[in-house]
Amino acid sequence: MAWDFATEPTFQKQLDWMRCFVDTDIIPLELISGDLDQPQLDILLAPLKEQVKAAGLWATHLPPEYGGQGMGQLPLALMHEVLGRSVLAPEVFGNQAPDSGNAELLAVGANEEQKKRWLYPLMAGELRSSFCLTEPDTAGSDPTTIRTTCRRDGDQWCLDGHKWFSSNASVADFLLVMAVSDPDAPPHQRAAMVVVPRNTPGLILMRDVGTMAHANEDGALMRRIGGHTELRFENCRVPLDHMIGAPGEGFLLAQKRLSGGRIHHGMRMIGQCLRAYDMLCERAASRQLRGQALGSMQRVQDMVADSASEITMARLLTLHAAWRMDHVDARESRVDIAMVKYQVPRILYQVLDRAIQLHGALGYSTDLPLEEMYRQARALRIADGADELHRQTIARAVLRDVKPVTGWPTEHIPTQRAAALERFGVLLESLSSKAPRA
Numbered sequence: 166m167a168w169d170f171a172t173e174p175t176f177q178k179q180l181d182w183m184r185c186f187v188d189t190d191i192i193p194l195e196l197i198s199g200d201l202d203q204p205q206l207d208i209l210l211a212p213l214k215e216q217v218k219a220a221g222l223w224a225t226h227l228p229p230e231y232g233g234q235g236m237g238q239l240p241l242a243l244m245h246e247v248l249g250r251s252v253l254a255p256e257v258f259g260n261q262a263p264d265s266g267n268a269e270l271l272a273v274g275a276n277e278e279q280k281k282r283w284l285y286p287l288m289a290g291e292l293r294s295s296f297c298l299t300e301p302d303t304a305g306s307d308p309t310t311i312r313t314t315c316r317r318d319g320d321q322w323c324l325d326g327h328k329w330f331s332s333n334a335s336v337a338d339f340l341l342v343m344a345v346s347d348p349d350a351p352p353h354q355r356a357a358m359v360v361v362p363r364n365t366p367g368l369i370l371m372r373d374v375g376t377m378a379h380a381n382e383d384g385a386l387m388r389r390i391g392g393h394t395e396l397r398f399e400n401c402r403v404p405l406d407h408m409i410g411a412p413g414e415g416f417l418l419a420q421k422r423l424s425g426g427r428i429h430h431g432m433r434m435i436g437q438c439l440r441a442y443d444m445l446c447e448r449a450a451s452r453q454l455r456g457q458a459l460g461s462m463q464r465v466q467d468m469v470a471d472s473a474s475e476i477t478m479a480r481l482l483t484l485h486a487a488w489r490m491d492h493v494d495a496r497e498s499r500v501d502i503a504m505v506k507y508q509v510p511r512i513l514y515q516v517l518d519r520a521i522q523l524h525g526a527l528g529y530s531t532d533l534p535l536e537e538m539y540r541q542a543r544a545l546r547i548a549d550g551a552d553e554l555h556r557q558t559i560a561r562a563v564l565r566d567v568k569p570v571t572g573w574p575t576e577h578i579p580t581q582r583a584a585a586l587e588r589f590g591v592l593l594e595s596l597s598s599k600a601p602r603a
């Protein structure tokens with residue numbers, strides 16, 4: 166009987182330390198760092214990163230041979246629940262997206278020379294990276310349709326194409342780019358993964374796209390983590406040794422970076438849920454209306470109860486998916502991961518909406534973090550694959566194992582009753598003949 170919902174006491178102590186550190190030392194910096202550029206932000210965060218390293222909690226997502234701490238998915242998930250309380254916390258702990266996923270990709274796909282050049286410095290926090298798959302002119306939900314090309318020309322790869330929503334590209338030292346290397350191959354074997362360092366001629370960073378999270382009306386490059394860049398490759402050339410894996414292996418490699426990342430995103434969302442939930446409960450207990458606390462009203466109690474149970478459901482779903490990844494593997498856990506990816510953002514949205522509602526005008530105002538959290542949360546139903554795609558993954562996997570029937574459904578009562586009578590009829594008759602007469 167191996168089910169166990171307890172956290173090891175030594176790890177719980179680390180989680181407690183993280184929670185205190187995030188709330189006391191990182192969240193306050195969110196409030197005063199909005200106008201800083203990246204070098205200034207780096208200076209502000211550097212001493213905090215040293216504390217994380219001293220606590221042995223830096224870059225926990227990969228094993229020590231790559232410079233990480235080698236936690237399994239379950240402890241990582243619990244850790245991300247704490248880090249999710251703040252948008253800056255993953256950066257301070259060295260496991261922020263997209264760098265963490267890119268490091269996972271390089272760990273499985275790069276050769277030793279490439280690891281030395283890009284993976285180890287990435288894990289040490291000396292380099293930043295971006296992942297460039299999505300294009301404005303093709304549907305990101307079907308990445309086999311990408312049009313950016315990667316053509317061999319002598320001893321170079323030559324890239325041409327248009328990408329956007331490449332997170333952090335305006336501050337990245339290198340980009341991991343998915344581009345078509347083998348146009349005539351089967352769809353999932355057409356693309357390659359190529360490293361394009363910053364300042365490569367022909368890499369044109371156009372703008373960081375304004376979003377619900379960052380308005381950016383003048384279309385400038387933010388040059389700060391959190392931006393989503395639109396960029397072009399125009400006759401952009403890199404040496405042959407900048408390809409990770411072989412031509413045509415891009416999809417295989419891209420899959421490696423997605424699975425764990427989606428669980429960590431899920432747990433970070435639960436961290437956001439819990440922060441909003443704490444605010445919701447505090448307001449329910451504190452705000453007085455007609456001489457009573459809001460929380461004494463049944464509709465408000467419904468909000469508290471629904472939020473508490475939905476967060477618990479989301480948490481268990483996500484921890485179970487993490488546990489499955491540790492015990493089977495990412496491929497076998499695809500359906501579990503898809504459930505997390507589409508359910509948790511919906512729950513986060515509902516909890517945030519209730520917290521805003523219960524704070525009235527204050528909830529709608531910028532005096533509380535709720536409105537910003539609400540705007541940020543909207544992206545999560547699209548980024549890393551739209552909800553519909555994940556629902557489709559689940560339904561297809563479920564239906565693949567279902568045997569179709571001809572005629573009546575299996576649970577058709579008249580058919581089942583007839584079968585039961587045929588099986589037990591004689592026994593039933595003998596029982597009625599033995600029944601005592603009135």
Ligand SMILES: Cc1cc2nc3c(=O)[nH]c(=O)nc-3n(C[C@H](O)[C@H](O)[C@H](O)COP(=O)(O)OP(=O)(O)OC[C@H]3O[C@@H](n4cnc5c(N)ncnc54)[C@H](O)[C@@H]3O)c2cc1C
Pocket residue numbers: 263295296297298299300303304305306307329330331332393544547548549550551552553554557
């Ligand atoms: C904040 C943020 C960060 C991102 N970071 C990155 C990044 O770092 N690198 C990168 O390459 N990309 C990134 N993206 C892009 C993201 O991966 C894509 O937006 C996503 O894959 C959807 O692709 P699309 O935008 O082209 O929408 P489309 O594929 O055009 O889909 C549009 C809509 O169609 C519907 N739809 C799609 N498929 C189905 C279906 N099977 N059934 C029914 N309806 C469907 C959905 O409602 C979907 O939202 C990011 C996006 C966001 C919002």
